[in-house]
Amino acid sequence: MRHFLFYIALSLFVLPAGGQTNFGHDTIPIPEVEIFGRSPGNNPSGYKTTEIDSSLIADYSSRTLADLIADNTVIYIKTYGSGGLATPAFRGTGAGHTLITWNGISLNNPMSSQSDLSLVPAGLLDEISVMHGGAAMHKTSGAPGGVVDLETAPSWNNENNISLNLTAGSFGNYSGLIRAKAGNENFQSLTRAFLGNARNDFRYFNDVAGPEAVWERRKNNEVDQKGFIQELHLRDSRNSLSARIWYQSASRSLPSPIIIPDSDPPEKQDDESLRAMIEYTRDKGASEFGITAALLSDRLLYVNETASVNSSNRVSRYIIKGDAGFRVGKRTDIGLVLSNELTSVLTNNYGENRIRNIGSFDIASETALNRWFKAGAFLRAFLLGEKMLAPDFSFSAEINPFPARDYSLKANFSRISKIPSLNDMYWYPGGNEDLENETGFLSEISWEMNPEISAALKLQGGITLFSNHLDKMIAWRPGEFSYWEARNVGVVNTSGIEASAGLSLELGSFSADVRSSFSHTRAGRQVVSGNSEGSGSGLQLPYIPENQLNTLLRIKWKSIYSSFVTNYTGRRYLTEDNSSWLPSYLVSDLNLGLRFRPLNTRCSVLFTAANLFNSYYQNMAYYPLPGRNYRVSLNFQFNL
16 A cells, blocks of 8 residues: 555656746736646646537537547447447447546446447537547546547526427438527526437348349338436536436347348347436635536347347446545646446346446646646556456646647557456356456657637647557457357557648638548557467458548538538458458538528528438448438527
């Protein structure tokens, strides 16, 4: 314990930094006033983060979080088709290495370590932040890829309104979303509810199932979804109290891969989630304290009558988290977080029901050594059951060389560990209770700039180099018997470059905005324990595209607005030896909209042509995606 406390004290050690004094012949010198942020965990310096603005979220209000992330970030979304499972793959890692959080609480299912982004309507959300690599440590644990943080929050104004979004589209796609807001600067009630269904019976070109290629129609691909979020927020000058509840359910038919005939009766999956959260914070100026209690319950029922499979899974999580942020002197901020998560699993896929408890203690410090240099340190200690795990840590630095210009150089190095999922350990058959934790050593350096050329013209750009070394990676491999087994298979090295550029122009009632992001990722396995299987030098891991590019152009003139988004995804290999692959594809969407204000109502109509050039492509092998299709959305907002 003494050694542990010594390392904590060492991570908080900072060098003193003096102020500056200005003297002039005709001025009176006054003490310098410097304002620094509080609680370094909220927006840590030295790391890359990407914010998705609220206007872009509004454009995707009738679509899923998977669509929004795929079109506007460098995260690769692996999807099994319209309405099917959609999971993120970030910087060459797997779906379980990128976490989805809701107001700081992880939504990833502890059984699979994954979160299905196709089940989250984008219109439910207010803010979305992508925290790349080591930045994820300041939000949650076990995410060497990164974190997608979802925020639902009050706006604290006196507006009371109701907005209604109705959408109809190709292939029997219908959805409705309602948002209601009431309150004032001290109390807010926010209600969001959605309902949607789709047949997804699109035509596709089947060139693999028979001797001749034929056009077929997708079957057994129906989806029905519903859910709501209710929030209550109360505050005064120093205290705030929030209560949130999020319920959603989905019933899906799961189509077979096109290489085999459809099941009759079809495979079915029902998902149901209930998430409740209470959060209290107290702001005392130089310090801030908070406590959060959350209950998350997820149920999944999968039925395949043809294979005589009936899989019932229920996960309950009980989370309590306390945090504190305070200032030491004028230049150093300290953040502390103490949390505990108890997980209970009831399933017919384990030999018995399982309970797991994980406790953690975080301490973060950030120091502004002077006007242009900041440094930070982060340490997290774990307690898994009664076993103390090796701590994770991170160090970061940020240089802002030009006080009058928004340029910054960022660098960080992190150690992040990931505890095996419960399925990896206990699934019967194939689970392995002797699995070791995965360990990642992540490093990155970024250059970011946001210069303002003039009042009308602004630029944005950045470039990031990253390198990750992931040890003891867990994968399922064929075992000695007729089933696959979970193993620590060896070392995975990923490296690459991420670049972005943007230009915005605003001239009176006309505005234009163009943004582009590119990523190049190399991901290969270095060593595989126990056999010769695995990627050798120069071979890419399956389903990790080397190159991705997305570009968004938005134009607005008076009440007319339009956007064009195009996405390029490079070749993805299907096997470890890179002997087979899915070809690259380019998909583009066009949106045309009109806003108008009859009486006391704000209205808009949006027409979307998705996959405008009718590309035939697959994101996952043998799961085709639809060709050109259309949607019309009507939005009404009534002020009360």
